[in-house]
Amino acid sequence: MANKPLVEAKSIFFEKGGRRIFSSLTMVLNEHDIVIVKGKNGSGKTSFLKCLAGYYSIKKGDILWNGEKIFPVQEPEKIMLAWLGHHNAIKPSLTVRENLKFYADLWSTSQSDFYSSINYLSFSNYLEFPVSWLSAGEKRRLCLIRLMLNPAKVWFLDEPTTFLDVENKKIFEDVISKHVSNGGAVVCATHEELKVKNYKTLNLD
Amino acid sequence: MANKPLVEAKSIFFEKGGRRIFSSLTMVLNEHDIVIVKGKNGSGKTSFLKCLAGYYSIKKGDILWNGEKIFPVQEPEKIMLAWLGHHNAIKPSLTVRENLKFYADLWSTSQSDFYSSINYLSFSNYLEFPVSWLSAGEKRRLCLIRLMLNPAKVWFLDEPTTFLDVENKKIFEDVISKHVSNGGAVVCATHEELKVKNYKTLNLD
Amino acid sequence: MRNFFKLVLRDFKLVIKGSNETLAAIMFYVLAIIMFPLSSGTETDLLSKIAGGAIWMAALFSSLLSLDRMLRSDFEDGSLELMVLSKMSLESIILAKCLSHWLTNGLPLVVLSPILCIIIGLDFSYWWILLLTLLIGTPSLTLIGATPAALSCVIGKGGVITAMVMLPLMLPILILGAGAIEAEISGLGGIGHLYALSAILPISLLVAPFLAAKAVRLGWE
Amino acid sequence: MRNFFKLVLRDFKLVIKGSNETLAAIMFYVLAIIMFPLSSGTETDLLSKIAGGAIWMAALFSSLLSLDRMLRSDFEDGSLELMVLSKMSLESIILAKCLSHWLTNGLPLVVLSPILCIIIGLDFSYWWILLLTLLIGTPSLTLIGATPAALSCVIGKGGVITAMVMLPLMLPILILGAGAIEAEISGLGGIGHLYALSAILPISLLVAPFLAAKAVRLGWE
Amino acid sequence: MAGIFNFLASPSRFRRLSERLYPYTIFLMVLFLILGLWYGIYSSPPDYQQGETVRIMYVHVPAAWMAMMIYFSMTLMSIFSLVWRHPLADLLAKESAPIGAMFTLIALVTGSIWGKPTWGTWWVWDARLTSVLILFFIYLGHVALIKLFDDEEKGSKAAAILTIIGAINLPIIKFSVDWWNTLHQPASVMRLDGPSIHIDMMIPLIFMAFAFLFYYLSFLFINTQAELYKRRVKKIYLQNLMRKEK
Ligand code: HEM
Ligand SMILES: Nc1ncnc2c1ncn2[C@@H]1O[C@H](COP(=O)(O)OP(=O)(O)OP(=O)(O)O)[C@@H](O)[C@H]1O
Ligand SMILES: Nc1ncnc2c1ncn2[C@@H]1O[C@H](COP(=O)(O)OP(=O)(O)OP(=O)(O)O)[C@@H](O)[C@H]1O
Ligand SMILES: [Mg+2]
Numbered sequence A, B: 001m002a003n004k005p006l007v008e009a010k011s012i013f014f015e016k017g018g019r020r021i022f023s024s025l026t027m028v029l030n031e032h033d034i035v036i037v038k039g040k041n042g043s044g045k046t047s048f049l050k051c052l053a054g055y056y057s058i059k060k061g062d063i064l065w066n067g068e069k070i071f072p073v074q075e076p077e078k079i080m081l082a083w084l085g086h087h088n089a090i091k092p093s094l095t096v097r098e099n100l101k102f103y104a105d106l107w108s109t110s111q112s113d114f115y116s117s118i119n120y121l122s123f124s125n126y127l128e129f130p131v132s133w134l135s136a137g138e139k140r141r142l143c144l145i146r147l148m149l150n151p152a153k154v155w156f157l158d159e160p161t162t163f164l165d166v167e168n169k170k171i172f173e174d175v176i177s178k179h180v181s182n183g184g185a186v187v188c189a190t191h192e193e194l195k196v197k198n199y200k201t202l203n204l205d
Numbered sequence C, D: 001m002r003n004f005f006k007l008v009l010r011d012f013k014l015v016i017k018g019s020n021e022t023l024a025a026i027m028f029y030v031l032a033i034i035m036f037p038l039s040s041g042t043e044t045d046l047l048s049k050i051a052g053g054a055i056w057m058a059a060l061f062s063s064l065l066s067l068d069r070m071l072r073s074d075f076e077d078g079s080l081e082l083m084v085l086s087k088m089s090l091e092s093i094i095l096a097k098c099l100s101h102w103l104t105n106g107l108p109l110v111v112l113s114p115i116l117c118i119i120i121g122l123d124f125s126y127w128w129i130l131l132l133t134l135l136i137g138t139p140s141l142t143l144i145g146a147t148p149a150a151l152s153c154v155i156g157k158g159g160v161i162t163a164m165v166m167l168p169l170m171l172p173i174l175i176l177g178a179g180a181i182e183a184e185i186s187g188l189g190g191i192g193h194l195y196a197l198s199a200i201l202p203i204s205l206l207v208a209p210f211l212a213a214k215a216v217r218l219g220w221e
Numbered sequence E: 001m002a003g004i005f006n007f008l009a010s011p012s013r014f015r016r017l018s019e020r021l022y023p024y025t026i027f028l029m030v031l032f033l034i035l036g037l038w039y040g041i042y043s044s045p046p047d048y049q050q051g052e053t054v055r056i057m058y059v060h061v062p063a064a065w066m067a068m069m070i071y072f073s074m075t076l077m078s079i080f081s082l083v084w085r086h087p088l089a090d091l092l093a094k095e096s097a098p099i100g101a102m103f104t105l106i107a108l109v110t111g112s113i114w115g116k117p118t119w120g121t122w123w124v125w126d127a128r129l130t131s132v133l134i135l136f137f138i139y140l141g142h143v144a145l146i147k148l149f150d151d152e153e154k155g156s157k158a159a160a161i162l163t164i165i166g167a168i169n170l171p172i173i174k175f176s177v178d179w180w181n182t183l184h185q186p187a188s189v190m191r192l193d194g195p196s197i198h199i200d201m202m203i204p205l206i207f208m209a210f211a212f213l214f215y216y217l218s219f220l221f222i223n224t225q226a227e228l229y230k231r232r233v234k235k236i237y238l239q240n241l242m243r244k245e246k
């Protein structure tokens, strides 16, 4: 059992609106793995992540989670997955604390993890601000904190570094390095060069 | 007259919700100029651009457009300005052509400019696609095309390269280089290193 | 189950926060009910004849206005995508949203009904049946409207379009609700209508979250 | 001026495109009118008494449902920010949006009015006054609603809240419009009401775009 | 049932089958139409109360049955489409809707025409009539909803979801005459204790019902084929676009 990869995509094929987006794509994600998905605009990075998570359904091939054919989106009780997409999924009219608290409750994050994540991104001064006051990069940092609250082993990140400045990009790299060193795994679609160790690249071009 | 800078900010001061965002900031933008606004997340890059354009009103200092104290937003008949912000401002339910055509009409862009801009970003195959089909980067490319349709001399760009892949970033650099060599001027807030010649940097930290 | 109520609470907070939707709903009801005498003249016997219908129409319109937004913001900003990756299924998320929608939209009407009775001049001896129909009927309105609301997020359009798709589905509830009151007043007895209404509620409770979840998933495709 | 019509055309296209809002508006009107007999019973003379009010209430509700979205998408996706940087002022942009809103929402009702007359049983000899009130009144509804619609974008909330703010402002139009018909039917003559309605239109035409533009600018701050 | 559906699940198989079948259904439709009209107009007696106007029944009643039957079958297909993800099921439901809407309209119009001499009015807001009108709007909503999507396949899936909710209206139509005291005739053919209608009227009624049924099937087959071809053309077009680009 322990040898089964966390996620495995076996020559999957996906089309949308009658257009082939990618075909015979294969990926294996084990613990401690970082897979960086590269490719031109429109090459299907977002689609690939969405297929793996189960938002989109593939036409051919197999996707196995812990060796089983289930999807996080369809059976969320069985598989936990952390997702960070193009949308921030934060409510502008709630405060930073309320936004984070909601997800912390949903995922039963402990109180101490909650505050340590916030401190990690030095966000404690912002806690009572409504999110609508934050700048684009600050919103994205909020998403990073939320990511750290998530107990899921597998993280799927779709261009997580948009709007982040150089310093926060570095923090982000630390965050994922820490996550994989704790036995987690990350799939990350991005156009930037990430300075993390031992990553595998999946090129979609 | 011709010696007046296109845009001039004289030690401006701006606060929002009682927080000082920046103070005594000065900038001069002449023809052929590229000013790259740098700064950490939340340092006020977006706010600065919005102040210059007139969306936000400053507390102290002066902003002069062609030596006069008017703003593009308030008197659009007098001053033309091209704006590309965090939002794409494209309608998902219209096709690419319809989206572009609308702005081309609004700005009275000529037919030939219209098609040459589209070809420049090799978008002609997408013309009849509804925008909702496009990927995040393709949407951003659409914004670049729209930028090229704009007859305005001054371009204000707020993190224009988000979601763009390496190749398109290069195209973007070409686009702004071409624009300034034709007598235009660009103010661009970004966290990335842009490979353009002779730019000035404005650091907000 | 704990998560379920957390979500209800968060939605509740989101709705109340800064904007006080419940208060808005209450004011809307009063205004909408006042519109009937304003637009149809003030003859009291005419008014009392249309009273049940008027209150029910107000309920329907307030559902139309608010359901469109029940799922939209969560759908558009990616919150739903994210929430479904917790231990809660999409179906229960939607059910929680329906509950908090009803708490802020349907329940105020139920609570308000005695006052509305007075405003529109419905004889107080028929208040019980108005109350009952509202109590059984408004949750069905919310539930039945959830699927078209989800679909309208998928289309990315709202307003009149959603209303057009929703209205025919909700009309049976309106007919039964208003019909019960009318039948009771005319002496025929509105119990039959009430039975039919009570049959619809459990069915929609079973079917609606399932179908609305299907619709949301369609939007993700 | 050419730009003005281009914007109207684009909005019109946006509205029609794939989504056929006008068709939706028409179906909505028919359904909303049908709701009155459905909920208030079938006595024809009762119906014809509330006929004018019913049609006017349908107009009001369709405005409530659609005005909320008139500016929202352009406000939220940054289109307004961009459009104002053309040779068109924000005021004329808003006026153009109001025009295209009326073309897809008010005008269908005016055109549909004879059919609605039949459905609701309004005597055909009063059709002219219904038509006149709608023709003068519905543009005012759109214009008066523009500012609250803009404000609701600024708050980032919609639905019932917007409706609650809009309703009191629109009620005078409803009272005058429905009143004109009622007065005409009762033999008192509805001309007085018509005059009042016609006075409101130019005033709101002058004031509304200006105020709504202020509201939008407030949202940019 | 599921077996038949599985067999038909492949679009191309269905297309071939329906291409073979539709001439027969058209033939049957014409045959039953001729028989039904002949019996209905010449060889059935006028009603002792209503006189000749009763002949409207031979259009009205089968049309009303079809209106409900088509919606019912659309509901079944929608459930199939959602539960077993049959690609064809929502396509069939989608192609059924306009036909169903047409039959509903026929039932409404003929009912109104019939109502004038018998009830003295074109229209009353009674439960049966109203619920049929709502059915008509649900059909229209179905058609409109599909048009709202960029992607027709997605649109027909959406419409399938909506169809199931709309199905609450069916029992209301069916039992409205029993639950409410209305002007409309209670059921006399489709009854649990057997029909209570004269055999001379029964025959043309049944013939016309079959004619309408085969009309439905013929056009369902033809329209579905057309739609399948259309989708193939679109797919090829998109793939060519992609190829040009690369
Ligand atoms: C617009 C008005 C009308 C509508 C919408 C309407 C609708 C319907 C419907 C849906 C049915 C099918 C009922 C079932 O199978 O249970 C039906 C059957 C029938 N209708 Fe109508 N109807 C209308 C007017 C009339 C009128 C004016 C008459 C004649 C007086 C009439 C006579 C009948 C009869 C005899 C049946 C057959 C009942 C049976 O044997 O099951 N209808 N109608
Ligand atoms: N209403 C408000 N009250 C207080 N502070 C505010 C308000 N609105 C914005 N701010 C603050 O203003 C600062 C500047 O925001 P701005 O969007 O200009 O930053 P930015 O440089 O564009 O950042 P980024 O790189 O993340 O896009 C942020 O720190 C934000 O928190
Ligand atoms: N309904 C559709 N019909 C046809 N093509 C579609 C449809 N939806 C998406 N596409 C295409 O699918 C391709 C892949 O999109 P995707 O979002 O996965 O790209 P991506 O690699 O994430 O790009 P980016 O780097 O820009 O985010 C795009 O070229 C897009 O045009
Ligand atoms: Mg992407």
Ligand SMILES: [Mg+2]
Pocket (backbone or CB within 6 Å): A135, A136, A137, B045, B046, B047, B158
């Ligand atoms: Mg910024």
